[in-house]
Amino acid sequence: MRCLKKIFLIVLFFTFTLKAQAVRLKDIMDVEGVRGNYLVGYGLVVGLKGTGDGDQTKFTVQSVVNMLEKFGIRVQKEQVKLKNVAAVLVTAYLPPYAKPGQKIDVEVSALGDAKNLQGGTLLMTPLTGPDGRVYALAQGPVSIGGFAAGGAGAQTQVNHPTAGKIPNGAIVEREVPMEDINSQSSILISLKTDDFSTTSEVAEAINSYLRGKFATPADLKNIELKVPEKYRGRVVALLGEIGKLEVRPDLPARVVIDEKTGTVIMGENVRISKVAVAHGNLSVTIKEAPEVVQPLPFGRGETAIVPRTEVTAREEKAKIVVLEESATLGELIRALNAVGATSRELIAILQAIKSAGALHADLIII
Template sequence: MKRVLACLLAGALVLGGLPSLASADNAVTRIKDIAKVQGVRSNQLMGYGLVVGLNGSGDSNKSTETVQSIVNMLKTYGVAVNQGSLKSSNVAAVMVTATLPPFVREGDTIDTTISSLGDAKSIQGGTLLQTPLKAGNGNVYAVAQGPVSTGGFQAGRGGNNSTATKNFPTVGMTPNGAIVERTVEDDLGTNGRISLSLAHPDFTTATRMAAAINSQYGNVAHAVNPGRIDLNIPSYFRGNVVGFVASIEELPIIPDNVAKIVVSERTGTIVMGGDVSVDEIAITQGGLSIRVQKNENANQPDPFSYGTTIVTKNTDVTVTEDKASTVVLPATANINDIVGALNAVGATPRDIISILQAMKAAGAIHAELQLI
């Protein structure tokens, strides 16, 4: 038990043997980097369309949705076709996605991403036909159309041994390929008030932010909850809300963070905040090695006898235990003390993860432990 606890402490704070371990004190930052104006956000758009002009790399006739889409499209142009005889190898059904930024106006252009929906091998060199892009409310906010750029390719035909593929030729982009048809109205400060949302809600950080704003503009800010601050726009800024927001974003603040240790078991990385504290504890680490070796011996009979050769198996078990290293840390230990102690005992990444979990269970380390 003593060895486990010792190993525990060693692991919680050891640098040597870890791919990386980082710690940092809270630094001064801008309000702009930790908060944003409420309501100023992007919107996701999506649409279903067809990419044409493919050189036989489109969907096969097994993709019935593609064949049906071609038939429906041609009907709108007064062209009647027999669905059973239609070949779709030059066409691919795709999903078109885009992000509508805030404050865009009608006529602005945005980028789109085109992803194959059927069994097309590549949409390289194709052209996206006019595709309405809808938001979650079902309204059309943009229309996409244009040539598709994949950044990859597929060369050759036939089986796996006769083709070469680079990147993902079934996913492409159309830069500035969608035209905004409807504006999302953003009422910024029309009622004389705006709100700020914290990226990471925290009582202390919200209080500090409100105090920093009030020290600059008077009693205009109020922390409603850990994640939101309401502001009354000063009268001399009522006609320049953008300037008011810009001046607030540049105000310096020291955000407060919860003492936390983040451990990635996959990579052996430990990231530790500077507020982590440890109670007085003894750390012991020793290595126990068990080696099992099997040998086979052949026993030969005497000459001119009627005996037979017999093969015997011998197993040797050797147990060795390295001398344990013990380090005692006082209750005032900080990150530097812990790192030095863990380097001294030589804990491995596997030891460290076990040590951290045991320390947390024993209440010896005062921090939130998060495994990712």
């Protein structure tokens, strides 16, 4: 067990004491106006093998009746028995500058009480945007990337059988109106990191490449870029060139904790003030050994179960480690390794250090 603790802390140490590496500007920036849109639609998946919605799913029954009426077939709701049809919600992402005729992927999710969408086919489904207009039409066989099967006594399942995808399952029917980027005289670049130092460094890198003061930091994540004369009408080429520039983001001091999995992620700029850490374990063991007591032969009484509970408590001697002022992440990891802290205990220690005001970093719990 102690070996596993050391492995965890050593891996954490070597992972996050590496210096920040240079990254391409295109990987950490967005351009104002260049954005996609989410689409959504309601449809029916048919051809299921008895795993569709039940008769109690009224909106699926109504949808089937409405669909049949479009084909000139009139039926009563009471005559429709559903087993091979499922109502689904269809979602898709329409990328920027998508043109009519292009194909995009769609995701299909069961909306009623269907048990499995395996082998089903999505009927033609209009996909609408936030403005209510239809931008794509989806149709095709659903792939769930797994399976679900079982019998009366056992069942097996791989992946999630009530949600799937249709690769290239939708055809774009309408283009989203967007301003011609090549006609712009200035553009706004938004960084994916909120940091003044990184914003200033990116602006300097752009100005150095363009050999002039064209980029101006507007705030902690936005940069105003005036298009140079030689790039007028060729803004796409300009963005392609500056996107290849390499910069070194100055990451903020941050500790991210996932209490559900016991994962702790630390940035390299995490610092602590001088603090003493005492770590000890208290374990309580409860054993239940019920005893059966029977009356004497021919005696009056009944057989009874008498509880027998044994409780023991053991507390390990606390280990105290003093962390000096301005301790680095590596020193913090080595100190916590010395007291034998597991990932769960590391979370509690970091929270306590933050409460003491000695951890100089944002502590984020997810």
